[in-house]
Amino acid sequence: MKVTLEVNGVERTVECSPWKRLLDVLREDLRLTGTKEGCGEGECGACTVVLDGEAVNSCLVAVGQCHARRVTTVEGLARGEVLHAVQRALVACGGAQCGICTPGIAVCAAHIVDHDLIGECDDQTARARVRELLAGNICRCTGYQLIVDAVIAAAHEALRGSGSEGGAERRADNGAARGGDQV
Amino acid sequence: MTDYVRPRDLDEALATRAAHPDWMVLAGGTDLMVNAPHVVAPAGILDLWRLPAIGFVRVTDEAIAIGAGTTWHEVERHPAIRARMRPLAAAAREIGALQIQARATLGGNVGTSSPVGDSLPVLLALDAELEVASVHGRRRVPYRQWCTGYRTTQLRPDELIVAAHLPVPGPATRTTWRKVGTRRAQSISKVMGAAAITLDGDVVTEARVALGAVAERPIRIAAVEAAVRGLGLGQAAEAARAAVRATIRPIDDVRSTAAYRREVAENLVARFFSMS
Numbered sequence: 001m002k003v004t005l006e007v008n009g010v011e012r013t014v015e016c017s018p019w020k021r022l023l024d025v026l027r028e029d030l031r032l033t034g035t036k037e038g039c040g041e042g043e044c045g046a047c048t049v050v051l052d053g054e055a056v057n058s059c060l061v062a063v064g065q066c067h068a069r070r071v072t073t074v075e076g077l078a079r080g081e082v083l084h085a086v087q088r089a090l091v092a093c094g095g096a097q098c099g100i101c102t103p104g105i106a107v108c109a110a111h112i113v114d115h116d117l118i119g120e121c122d123d124q125t126a127r128a129r130v131r132e133l134l135a136g137n138i139c140r141c142t143g144y145q146l147i148v149d150a151v152i153a154a155a156h157e158a159l160r161g162s163g164s165e166g167g168a169e170r171r172a173d174n175g176a177a178r179g180g181d182q183v
Numbered sequence: 184m185t186d187y188v189r190p191r192d193l194d195e196a197l198a199t200r201a202a203h204p205d206w207m208v209l210a211g212g213t214d215l216m217v218n219a220p221h222v223v224a225p226a227g228i229l230d231l232w233r234l235p236a237i238g239f240v241r242v243t244d245e246a247i248a249i250g251a252g253t254t255w256h257e258v259e260r261h262p263a264i265r266a267r268m269r270p271l272a273a274a275a276r277e278i279g280a281l282q283i284q285a286r287a288t289l290g291g292n293v294g295t296s297s298p299v300g301d302s303l304p305v306l307l308a309l310d311a312e313l314e315v316a317s318v319h320g321r322r323r324v325p326y327r328q329w330c331t332g333y334r335t336t337q338l339r340p341d342e343l344i345v346a347a348h349l350p351v352p353g354p355a356t357r358t359t360w361r362k363v364g365t366r367r368a369q370s371i372s373k374v375m376g377a378a379a380i381t382l383d384g385d386v387v388t389e390a391r392v393a394l395g396a397v398a399e400r401p402i403r404i405a406a407v408e409a410a411v412r413g414l415g416l417g418q419a420a421e422a423a424r425a426a427v428r429a430t431i432r433p434i435d436d437v438r439s440t441a442a443y444r445r446e447v448a449e450n451l452v453a454r455f456f457s458m459s
Binding site for chain 1: 186220285
Protein backbone atom coordinates (compact mmCIF):
# COMPACT_ATOMS: atom_id res chain seq x y z
CA MET A 1 0.00 0.00 0.00
CA LYS A 2 1.17 3.52 -0.78
CA VAL A 3 0.88 5.67 2.33
CA THR A 4 1.29 9.42 2.11
CA LEU A 5 1.57 11.32 5.35
CA GLU A 6 2.92 14.64 6.55
CA VAL A 7 5.89 14.20 8.86
CA ASN A 8 7.31 17.28 10.58
CA GLY A 9 5.70 19.49 7.95
CA VAL A 10 7.00 17.54 4.95
CA GLU A 11 4.85 15.25 2.81
CA ARG A 12 6.35 11.76 2.70
CA THR A 13 5.23 8.66 0.81
CA VAL A 14 6.15 5.10 1.72
CA GLU A 15 5.27 1.83 0.02
CA CYS A 16 4.65 -0.81 2.68
CA SER A 17 2.10 -2.99 4.42
CA PRO A 18 -0.65 -0.97 6.12
CA TRP A 19 -0.05 -3.31 9.08
CA LYS A 20 3.49 -2.01 9.61
CA ARG A 21 3.80 -0.01 12.79
CA LEU A 22 4.14 3.77 12.44
CA LEU A 23 7.18 3.45 14.73
CA ASP A 24 8.95 1.14 12.27
CA VAL A 25 8.07 3.30 9.27
CA LEU A 26 9.51 6.36 11.01
CA ARG A 27 12.72 4.61 12.01
CA GLU A 28 13.32 2.28 9.06
CA ASP A 29 11.68 3.86 6.01
CA LEU A 30 12.09 7.52 6.92
CA ARG A 31 15.30 7.16 8.97
CA LEU A 32 13.87 9.31 11.76
CA THR A 33 15.54 7.38 14.55
CA GLY A 34 14.90 9.95 17.27
CA THR A 35 11.69 8.05 18.07
CA LYS A 36 12.71 5.07 20.23
CA GLU A 37 11.19 1.67 20.84
CA GLY A 38 11.12 0.84 24.53
CA CYS A 39 8.54 -1.81 25.39
CA GLY A 40 6.69 -2.03 22.08
CA GLU A 41 3.45 -2.53 24.04
CA GLY A 42 2.21 0.98 24.68
CA GLU A 43 3.36 1.01 28.29
CA CYS A 44 6.54 3.10 28.28
CA GLY A 45 5.91 6.05 25.94
CA ALA A 46 9.44 6.12 24.43
CA CYS A 47 7.87 6.03 20.95
CA THR A 48 5.47 8.95 21.58
CA VAL A 49 4.73 11.12 18.54
CA VAL A 50 1.97 13.63 17.85
CA LEU A 51 -0.57 12.30 15.36
CA ASP A 52 -3.27 14.74 14.20
CA GLY A 53 -2.83 16.82 17.34
CA GLU A 54 -2.80 13.92 19.83
CA ALA A 55 0.19 12.44 21.66
CA VAL A 56 0.12 8.73 20.84
CA ASN A 57 2.32 5.65 21.09
CA SER A 58 3.64 5.08 17.56
CA CYS A 59 4.17 1.38 18.34
CA LEU A 60 0.38 0.97 18.54
CA VAL A 61 -0.54 2.71 15.28
CA ALA A 62 -0.77 0.80 12.00
CA VAL A 63 0.74 3.00 9.31
CA GLY A 64 -2.26 2.50 7.02
CA GLN A 65 -4.17 4.56 9.58
CA CYS A 66 -1.75 7.46 9.00
CA HIS A 67 -2.52 7.98 5.32
CA ALA A 68 -3.35 11.68 4.80
CA ARG A 69 -2.62 12.42 8.44
CA ARG A 70 -0.03 14.59 10.19
CA VAL A 71 2.79 13.37 12.40
CA THR A 72 5.27 15.31 14.52
CA THR A 73 8.29 13.46 15.88
CA VAL A 74 11.02 14.65 18.22
CA GLU A 75 12.95 15.79 15.14
CA GLY A 76 10.11 18.22 14.40
CA LEU A 77 10.03 19.99 17.77
CA ALA A 78 12.84 22.46 17.12
CA ARG A 79 12.52 25.28 14.60
CA GLY A 80 15.83 25.10 12.79
CA GLU A 81 18.51 25.66 15.41
CA VAL A 82 16.03 26.91 18.00
CA LEU A 83 14.97 24.17 20.39
CA HIS A 84 11.40 23.92 21.65
CA ALA A 85 10.94 25.48 25.11
CA VAL A 86 10.55 21.99 26.56
CA GLN A 87 13.82 20.82 25.02
CA ARG A 88 15.65 23.87 26.36
CA ALA A 89 14.18 23.28 29.81
CA LEU A 90 15.13 19.58 29.80
CA VAL A 91 18.70 20.62 29.02
CA ALA A 92 18.74 23.41 31.59
CA CYS A 93 17.21 21.28 34.36
CA GLY A 94 19.20 18.13 33.60
CA GLY A 95 15.98 16.24 32.93
CA ALA A 96 17.61 13.35 31.06
CA GLN A 97 19.96 10.49 31.81
CA CYS A 98 20.48 7.52 29.44
CA GLY A 99 18.26 9.16 26.85
CA ILE A 100 16.00 6.34 25.67
CA CYS A 101 12.88 7.82 27.23
CA THR A 102 13.87 11.42 26.48
CA PRO A 103 12.49 11.84 22.93
CA GLY A 104 9.10 10.50 24.04
CA ILE A 105 9.12 12.72 27.10
CA ALA A 106 10.10 15.76 25.01
CA VAL A 107 7.26 15.11 22.53
CA CYS A 108 4.68 14.46 25.24
CA ALA A 109 5.83 17.43 27.33
CA ALA A 110 5.77 19.71 24.28
CA HIS A 111 2.21 18.53 23.60
CA ILE A 112 1.29 19.29 27.23
CA VAL A 113 2.84 22.76 27.13
CA ASP A 114 1.65 23.73 23.63
CA HIS A 115 -1.94 22.81 24.50
CA ASP A 116 -1.77 24.27 28.00
CA LEU A 117 -2.99 20.98 29.48
CA ILE A 118 -1.72 21.90 32.94
CA GLY A 119 -4.14 24.82 33.18
CA GLU A 120 -4.09 27.62 35.69
CA CYS A 121 -3.32 26.34 39.16
CA ASP A 122 -0.89 26.61 42.06
CA ASP A 123 2.53 25.06 41.79
CA GLN A 124 1.76 21.95 43.82
CA THR A 125 -1.32 21.15 41.75
CA ALA A 126 0.61 21.87 38.56
CA ARG A 127 3.32 19.39 39.55
CA ALA A 128 0.75 16.71 40.34
CA ARG A 129 -0.96 17.40 37.03
CA VAL A 130 2.34 17.08 35.10
CA ARG A 131 3.01 13.76 36.81
CA GLU A 132 -0.41 12.48 35.76
CA LEU A 133 -0.05 13.77 32.19
CA LEU A 134 3.42 12.22 31.88
CA ALA A 135 2.42 8.93 33.52
CA GLY A 136 2.59 7.19 30.15
CA ASN A 137 6.30 8.01 29.80
CA ILE A 138 8.43 5.79 31.94
CA CYS A 139 12.05 6.55 32.88
CA ARG A 140 14.01 3.70 34.46
CA CYS A 141 17.30 5.55 35.07
CA THR A 142 16.25 8.01 37.68
CA GLY A 143 13.34 9.83 39.24
CA TYR A 144 10.94 12.22 37.58
CA GLN A 145 11.77 15.28 39.70
CA LEU A 146 14.04 17.03 37.19
CA ILE A 147 11.74 16.13 34.31
CA VAL A 148 8.78 17.65 36.15
CA ASP A 149 10.92 20.72 36.96
CA ALA A 150 11.64 21.09 33.24
CA VAL A 151 8.00 20.83 32.15
CA ILE A 152 6.95 23.37 34.79
CA ALA A 153 9.74 25.72 33.67
CA ALA A 154 8.72 25.36 30.01
CA ALA A 155 5.07 25.95 30.88
CA HIS A 156 6.01 29.14 32.74
CA GLU A 157 8.03 30.27 29.75
CA ALA A 158 5.10 29.59 27.41
CA LEU A 159 2.78 31.55 29.71
CA ARG A 160 5.16 34.50 29.55
CA GLY A 161 4.61 34.41 25.79
CA SER A 162 8.16 33.50 24.89
CA GLY A 163 7.46 29.87 24.09
CA SER A 164 8.22 28.25 20.76
CA GLU A 165 6.59 29.97 17.83
CA GLY A 166 5.03 26.66 16.81
CA GLY A 167 2.80 26.72 19.87
CA ALA A 168 -0.11 28.70 18.52
CA GLU A 169 -0.05 26.82 15.25
CA ARG A 170 -0.16 23.44 16.99
CA ARG A 171 -3.00 24.64 19.17
CA ALA A 172 -4.98 25.50 16.04
CA ASP A 173 -4.24 22.03 14.63
CA ASN A 174 -5.63 20.39 17.70
CA GLY A 175 -8.82 22.39 17.53
CA ALA A 176 -9.40 21.24 13.96
CA ALA A 177 -8.65 17.60 14.75
CA ARG A 178 -11.17 17.67 17.59
CA GLY A 179 -13.80 19.57 15.66
CA GLY A 180 -16.87 18.34 13.82
CA ASP A 181 -19.63 16.57 15.66
CA GLN A 182 -17.28 14.88 18.10
CA VAL A 183 -18.47 14.99 21.69
CA MET B 184 -0.18 -8.44 1.65
CA THR B 185 -2.67 -6.95 4.05
CA ASP B 186 -5.59 -5.08 2.47
CA TYR B 187 -6.81 -1.86 3.98
CA VAL B 188 -10.16 -0.03 3.89
CA ARG B 189 -11.03 3.22 5.62
CA PRO B 190 -14.79 3.46 5.05
CA ARG B 191 -16.43 6.83 4.48
CA ASP B 192 -19.66 5.91 6.22
CA LEU B 193 -21.36 3.15 8.18
CA ASP B 194 -22.90 1.54 5.08
CA GLU B 195 -19.46 1.09 3.53
CA ALA B 196 -18.09 -0.18 6.83
CA LEU B 197 -20.88 -2.76 7.16
CA ALA B 198 -20.55 -3.86 3.53
CA THR B 199 -16.80 -4.34 4.00
CA ARG B 200 -17.38 -6.24 7.22
CA ALA B 201 -19.92 -8.53 5.48
CA ALA B 202 -17.58 -9.15 2.55
CA HIS B 203 -14.50 -9.75 4.73
CA PRO B 204 -15.49 -11.19 8.10
CA ASP B 205 -11.90 -12.40 8.59
CA TRP B 206 -10.43 -8.88 8.48
CA MET B 207 -9.23 -7.14 11.60
CA VAL B 208 -11.58 -4.41 12.78
CA LEU B 209 -9.23 -1.72 14.03
CA ALA B 210 -9.87 1.60 15.76
CA GLY B 211 -7.28 3.07 18.15
CA GLY B 212 -5.16 -0.08 18.10
CA THR B 213 -4.17 0.13 21.77
CA ASP B 214 -5.04 -3.52 22.33
CA LEU B 215 -4.81 -5.14 18.89
CA MET B 216 -1.47 -3.58 17.96
CA VAL B 217 0.32 -4.76 21.11
CA ASN B 218 1.01 -8.12 19.50
CA ALA B 219 1.56 -6.76 15.98
CA PRO B 220 5.24 -7.78 15.74
CA HIS B 221 4.51 -11.30 17.00
CA VAL B 222 1.50 -12.39 14.97
CA VAL B 223 0.73 -13.15 11.32
CA ALA B 224 -0.49 -10.02 9.55
CA PRO B 225 -4.27 -9.95 9.12
CA ALA B 226 -5.75 -10.51 5.65
CA GLY B 227 -7.10 -7.00 5.81
CA ILE B 228 -7.76 -4.06 8.09
CA LEU B 229 -11.16 -2.41 8.37
CA ASP B 230 -10.15 0.93 9.91
CA LEU B 231 -12.94 2.51 11.94
CA TRP B 232 -10.76 5.23 13.51
CA ARG B 233 -12.65 8.53 13.37
CA LEU B 234 -15.54 7.06 11.39
CA PRO B 235 -18.06 9.90 11.94
CA ALA B 236 -21.06 7.54 12.25
CA ILE B 237 -19.67 6.05 15.48
CA GLY B 238 -18.06 9.19 16.90
CA PHE B 239 -20.75 10.89 18.98
CA VAL B 240 -22.16 11.41 22.45
CA ARG B 241 -25.93 11.97 22.53
CA VAL B 242 -27.53 13.11 25.74
CA THR B 243 -31.20 12.96 26.73
CA ASP B 244 -32.82 13.23 30.18
CA GLU B 245 -33.06 9.45 30.48
CA ALA B 246 -29.92 8.16 28.78
CA ILE B 247 -26.55 8.89 27.26
CA ALA B 248 -25.56 7.15 24.01
CA ILE B 249 -21.83 6.93 23.39
CA GLY B 250 -20.62 6.06 19.90
CA ALA B 251 -18.23 3.11 19.72
CA GLY B 252 -15.51 5.29 18.20
CA THR B 253 -15.48 7.72 21.13
CA THR B 254 -12.09 7.78 22.83
CA TRP B 255 -11.65 7.61 26.60
CA HIS B 256 -10.15 11.08 26.46
CA GLU B 257 -13.45 12.32 25.00
CA VAL B 258 -15.49 10.35 27.53
CA GLU B 259 -13.46 11.79 30.40
CA ARG B 260 -13.91 15.36 29.19
CA HIS B 261 -17.60 15.19 28.32
CA PRO B 262 -19.55 17.45 30.69
CA ALA B 263 -22.74 15.34 30.76
CA ILE B 264 -20.82 12.11 31.40
CA ARG B 265 -18.78 13.79 34.13
CA ALA B 266 -21.92 15.16 35.76
CA ARG B 267 -24.24 12.18 35.48
CA MET B 268 -21.99 9.13 35.10
CA ARG B 269 -19.02 9.95 37.25
CA PRO B 270 -17.71 6.37 37.49
CA LEU B 271 -17.40 6.16 33.71
CA ALA B 272 -15.45 9.43 33.56
CA ALA B 273 -13.30 8.25 36.48
CA ALA B 274 -12.56 4.92 34.80
CA ALA B 275 -11.73 6.73 31.54
CA ARG B 276 -9.15 8.81 33.36
CA GLU B 277 -7.34 5.72 34.62
CA ILE B 278 -7.33 3.74 31.36
CA GLY B 279 -3.63 3.72 30.51
CA ALA B 280 -2.24 7.25 30.34
CA LEU B 281 -2.64 10.24 28.02
CA GLN B 282 -1.32 8.43 24.92
CA ILE B 283 -3.67 5.48 25.42
CA GLN B 284 -6.70 7.62 26.29
CA ALA B 285 -6.20 9.57 23.05
CA ARG B 286 -6.59 6.40 20.97
CA ALA B 287 -8.45 3.75 22.96
CA THR B 288 -12.16 3.67 22.26
CA LEU B 289 -15.27 2.47 24.03
CA GLY B 290 -16.00 0.14 21.11
CA GLY B 291 -12.52 -1.33 21.37
CA ASN B 292 -12.87 -2.02 25.09
CA VAL B 293 -16.23 -3.68 24.50
CA GLY B 294 -15.06 -5.50 21.39
CA THR B 295 -12.06 -7.15 23.03
CA SER B 296 -13.87 -7.57 26.36
CA SER B 297 -10.67 -8.34 28.21
CA PRO B 298 -11.29 -9.43 31.80
CA VAL B 299 -9.17 -6.42 32.82
CA GLY B 300 -10.92 -3.84 30.59
CA ASP B 301 -11.23 -0.92 33.01
CA SER B 302 -14.51 0.45 31.70
CA LEU B 303 -16.32 -2.86 31.60
CA PRO B 304 -17.45 -3.22 35.24
CA VAL B 305 -18.83 0.31 34.95
CA LEU B 306 -20.86 -0.65 31.88
CA LEU B 307 -22.22 -3.62 33.87
CA ALA B 308 -23.05 -1.53 36.94
CA LEU B 309 -24.74 1.15 34.84
CA ASP B 310 -26.74 -1.54 33.00
CA ALA B 311 -25.50 -0.52 29.57
CA GLU B 312 -27.01 -1.84 26.38
CA LEU B 313 -24.92 -2.24 23.23
CA GLU B 314 -26.16 -1.38 19.77
CA VAL B 315 -24.62 -3.45 16.99
CA ALA B 316 -25.26 -3.30 13.25
CA SER B 317 -24.80 -5.38 10.14
CA VAL B 318 -25.99 -5.10 6.54
CA HIS B 319 -29.13 -6.92 7.75
CA GLY B 320 -30.04 -4.34 10.38
CA ARG B 321 -29.46 -3.40 13.97
CA ARG B 322 -29.96 -5.12 17.30
CA ARG B 323 -29.42 -4.31 20.94
CA VAL B 324 -27.74 -6.56 23.46
CA PRO B 325 -27.75 -5.95 27.22
CA TYR B 326 -24.10 -5.65 28.17
CA ARG B 327 -24.52 -8.20 30.98
CA GLN B 328 -25.13 -10.83 28.26
CA TRP B 329 -22.41 -9.61 25.92
CA CYS B 330 -19.27 -11.39 27.13
CA THR B 331 -19.45 -15.11 26.63
CA GLY B 332 -15.99 -16.13 27.88
CA TYR B 333 -12.35 -15.12 27.84
CA ARG B 334 -12.20 -12.33 25.24
CA THR B 335 -15.24 -13.71 23.43
CA THR B 336 -18.48 -11.86 22.84
CA GLN B 337 -21.85 -12.13 21.17
CA LEU B 338 -20.64 -10.08 18.20
CA ARG B 339 -21.35 -11.92 14.94
CA PRO B 340 -18.77 -12.05 12.14
CA ASP B 341 -20.72 -9.56 10.01
CA GLU B 342 -21.50 -7.09 12.79
CA LEU B 343 -19.89 -3.90 14.07
CA ILE B 344 -20.42 -2.21 17.43
CA VAL B 345 -22.15 1.13 16.94
CA ALA B 346 -22.80 2.51 20.42
CA ALA B 347 -23.40 1.90 24.10
CA HIS B 348 -26.64 3.18 25.59
CA LEU B 349 -26.46 4.02 29.27
CA PRO B 350 -29.54 4.87 31.33
CA VAL B 351 -28.90 7.86 33.59
CA PRO B 352 -29.01 6.74 37.25
CA GLY B 353 -31.83 8.28 39.27
CA PRO B 354 -31.25 10.67 42.18
CA ALA B 355 -31.57 7.86 44.75
CA THR B 356 -28.87 5.77 43.07
CA ARG B 357 -25.25 6.27 43.97
CA THR B 358 -22.58 4.98 41.64
CA THR B 359 -18.94 4.22 42.30
CA TRP B 360 -15.88 2.78 40.60
CA ARG B 361 -12.56 1.72 42.04
CA LYS B 362 -9.43 0.26 40.49
CA VAL B 363 -6.55 -1.39 42.31
CA GLY B 364 -3.28 -1.73 40.45
CA THR B 365 0.44 -1.40 41.07
CA ARG B 366 0.57 2.21 40.00
CA ARG B 367 -2.00 4.98 39.67
CA ALA B 368 -1.72 5.31 35.89
CA GLN B 369 -0.82 2.92 33.13
CA SER B 370 -1.14 -0.20 35.25
CA ILE B 371 -3.20 -3.19 34.30
CA SER B 372 -5.63 -3.76 37.14
CA LYS B 373 -5.25 -6.43 39.77
CA VAL B 374 -8.91 -5.93 40.66
CA MET B 375 -11.49 -3.30 39.80
CA GLY B 376 -15.16 -2.92 40.51
CA ALA B 377 -18.17 -0.70 40.05
CA ALA B 378 -21.55 -0.42 41.68
CA ALA B 379 -24.88 1.31 41.28
CA ILE B 380 -26.72 1.27 44.60
CA THR B 381 -30.28 2.54 44.97
CA LEU B 382 -31.17 3.68 48.46
CA ASP B 383 -34.33 4.46 50.38
CA GLY B 384 -32.82 6.49 53.19
CA ASP B 385 -30.05 4.19 54.41
CA VAL B 386 -31.64 1.00 53.12
CA VAL B 387 -30.49 -0.68 49.92
CA THR B 388 -33.46 -1.30 47.66
CA GLU B 389 -31.50 -2.43 44.62
CA ALA B 390 -27.85 -2.87 43.70
CA ARG B 391 -25.81 -3.77 40.68
CA VAL B 392 -22.26 -4.79 41.51
CA ALA B 393 -19.61 -5.76 38.96
CA LEU B 394 -16.00 -6.83 39.21
CA GLY B 395 -13.16 -7.10 36.72
CA ALA B 396 -10.02 -9.23 36.81
CA VAL B 397 -11.54 -11.85 39.09
CA ALA B 398 -12.89 -14.16 36.37
CA GLU B 399 -12.34 -14.90 32.67
CA ARG B 400 -14.60 -11.97 31.86
CA PRO B 401 -16.04 -8.95 33.69
CA ILE B 402 -18.95 -10.17 35.82
CA ARG B 403 -21.96 -9.00 37.79
CA ILE B 404 -21.98 -10.51 41.28
CA ALA B 405 -25.60 -11.61 41.62
CA ALA B 406 -24.96 -13.12 45.06
CA VAL B 407 -23.97 -9.71 46.40
CA GLU B 408 -26.92 -8.01 44.76
CA ALA B 409 -29.31 -10.48 46.40
CA ALA B 410 -27.58 -10.39 49.79
CA VAL B 411 -27.72 -6.63 50.28
CA ARG B 412 -31.31 -5.99 49.25
CA GLY B 413 -33.30 -4.62 52.18
CA LEU B 414 -30.28 -4.10 54.42
CA GLY B 415 -29.02 -0.83 55.81
CA LEU B 416 -25.63 0.47 54.74
CA GLY B 417 -22.94 -0.90 57.00
CA GLN B 418 -24.86 -4.13 57.59
CA ALA B 419 -24.97 -4.49 53.80
CA ALA B 420 -21.18 -4.10 53.67
CA GLU B 421 -20.67 -7.25 55.75
CA ALA B 422 -23.27 -9.19 53.77
CA ALA B 423 -21.59 -8.09 50.54
CA ARG B 424 -18.17 -9.13 51.81
CA ALA B 425 -19.42 -12.62 52.67
CA ALA B 426 -21.17 -12.98 49.33
CA VAL B 427 -18.03 -11.99 47.42
CA ARG B 428 -15.97 -14.49 49.42
CA ALA B 429 -18.41 -17.28 48.62
CA THR B 430 -18.69 -16.45 44.94
CA ILE B 431 -15.53 -15.35 43.15
CA ARG B 432 -12.75 -17.67 42.02
CA PRO B 433 -9.87 -15.42 40.93
CA ILE B 434 -6.61 -16.83 39.60
CA ASP B 435 -2.87 -16.47 40.23
CA ASP B 436 -1.06 -14.78 37.36
CA VAL B 437 1.84 -12.41 36.67
CA ARG B 438 -0.04 -9.42 38.05
CA SER B 439 -1.31 -10.78 41.32
CA THR B 440 -2.32 -13.81 43.34
CA ALA B 441 -5.76 -15.33 43.80
CA ALA B 442 -5.56 -14.76 47.55
CA TYR B 443 -4.70 -11.08 47.16
CA ARG B 444 -7.41 -10.55 44.55
CA ARG B 445 -9.99 -12.24 46.75
CA GLU B 446 -9.17 -10.07 49.75
CA VAL B 447 -9.04 -6.83 47.76
CA ALA B 448 -12.30 -7.66 45.97
CA GLU B 449 -14.00 -8.25 49.33
CA ASN B 450 -12.73 -4.95 50.73
CA LEU B 451 -13.62 -3.08 47.58
CA VAL B 452 -17.20 -4.34 47.43
CA ALA B 453 -17.67 -3.92 51.19
CA ARG B 454 -16.59 -0.29 50.85
CA PHE B 455 -19.26 0.31 48.21
CA PHE B 456 -21.85 -0.42 50.95
CA SER B 457 -20.17 1.35 53.83
CA MET B 458 -21.89 4.21 55.67
CA SER B 459 -19.85 7.10 54.33
